[in-house]
Amino acid sequence: MTLTADHPLKDGRTAQSPLITAYRGGRPSRKPVWFMRQAGRSLPEYRKAREGIGMLDSCLRPELAAEITLQPVRRHDVDAGIFFSDIVIPLKLAGVDVDIVPGVGPVLGSPVRSEADVAALPRLTDAALEPIREAVRLTVAELGTTPLIGFAGAPFTVAAYMVEGKPSRDHLGPRTMMHGDPGTWAALMAWTADASGAFLRAQIEAGASAGQLFDSWAGSLGLDDYRRHVAPYSSQALDHVRDLGAPLIHFGTGTSELLGAMYEVGVDAVGVDYRLPLHEANRRLGGRVVLQGNIDPALLAAPWNVLEAHVREVVRGGAAAPGHVINLGHGVPPETDPDVLTRVVELVHSITY
Numbered sequence: 001m002t003l004t005a006d007h008p009l010k011d012g013r014t015a016q017s018p019l020i021t022a023y024r025g026g027r028p029s030r031k032p033v034w035f036m037r038q039a040g041r042s043l044p045e046y047r048k049a050r051e052g053i054g055m056l057d058s059c060l061r062p063e064l065a066a067e068i069t070l071q072p073v074r075r076h077d078v079d080a081g082i083f084f085s086d087i088v089i090p091l092k093l094a095g096v097d098v099d100i101v102p103g104v105g106p107v108l109g110s111p112v113r114s115e116a117d118v119a120a121l122p123r124l125t126d127a128a129l130e131p132i133r134e135a136v137r138l139t140v141a142e143l144g145t146t147p148l149i150g151f152a153g154a155p156f157t158v159a160a161y162m163v164e165g166k167p168s169r170d171h172l173g174p175r176t177m178m179h180g181d182p183g184t185w186a187a188l189m190a191w192t193a194d195a196s197g198a199f200l201r202a203q204i205e206a207g208a209s210a211g212q213l214f215d216s217w218a219g220s221l222g223l224d225d226y227r228r229h230v231a232p233y234s235s236q237a238l239d240h241v242r243d244l245g246a247p248l249i250h251f252g253t254g255t256s257e258l259l260g261a262m263y264e265v266g267v268d269a270v271g272v273d274y275r276l277p278l279h280e281a282n283r284r285l286g287g288r289v290v291l292q293g294n295i296d297p298a299l300l301a302a303p304w305n306v307l308e309a310h311v312r313e314v315v316r317g318g319a320a321a322p323g324h325v326i327n328l329g330h331g332v333p334p335e336t337d338p339d340v341l342t343r344v345v346e347l348v349h350s351i352t353y
Helices: 018-023 044-049 055-060 062-076 089-094 115-119 127-143 155-164 172-180 182-206 223-229 231-239 256-264 278-284 297-301 304-318 338-350
Strands: 098-101 105-108 148-153 210-215 248-252 269-271 290-292
Touching: 018 210, 044 062, 055 062, 055 089, 055 098, 062 127, 062 338, 089 127, 089 155, 089 182, 105 155, 115 182, 127 148, 127 182, 148 155, 148 182, 155 172, 155 182, 155 210, 155 231, 172 182, 172 223, 182 210, 182 223, 182 231, 210 231, 223 231, 223 256, 231 256, 248 256, 256 269, 256 278, 278 290, 278 304, 297 304, 297 338, 304 338
Parallel strands: 148 210, 210 248, 248 269, 269 290
Antiparallel strands: 098 105
């Protein structure tokens, strides 16, 4: 199957945009920039829109999810919207007992720790994804020539939450399962791969022009464990969308030693976190991979002269890669001054080297 004729990548709205051009290794008309977590707590309009509404409920109200996605595009003139949702939404839509607890994060009613637990997981149906499609359609209708990026949690990160039942610092549970009960691990990872893949496909089919797989916790793994027990399932998740032809991006935190393996799952661009200079990331990837990143979020609160010098260094660092999309090396901190983000976008767009 391919995208419909009225999809933004097909009807001329976004195919030549700076973002999509850069993801495909072309020469964009201006340096593209967007920020992970650009839609969210740093914006007063977001806090107002979310008043009294739980996180997962916010994601599943199409009009609200669309509005939140659009807010930073209006305010900052970023080169993409990132769909407002959460990596556990596919679990919620499948019928898994999960919620986002303020100040904690995703919490499951019952952790998934045995073969029977995995076997009892409900299947995510195509019909259950309709609120996601509707939110994307509403968003894309307002974005015009600005692309929307769809996203999904990578199978390891989603599975880590499911095994622990809540956020964890060291992810001992999933790491133990992958070695101590590899059959159960493989079954759980296959389930999460299909759920995340279906979630991402719904977004791209409905109008998203690119897709990003977030592996927030892959940095807890060594390279061999990643290659053997994780990468095949990230590839399986992306298999759900490869036929659609939208650019695909893979990002993780603490994954400097995994960049090559993360690229090899089959993507067009690799996100680099703030720990590794882009020139070194480019070297490790053989100078053949489009990069995304990697402004240090901590510097958003630094004096402007410090932040400006850092942004210029990041732009220079990505210049040798086949393409470079400027982003943060992680998400926007909640306490960030929105005016600083707007100023960073203006700076990036002004740079011509």
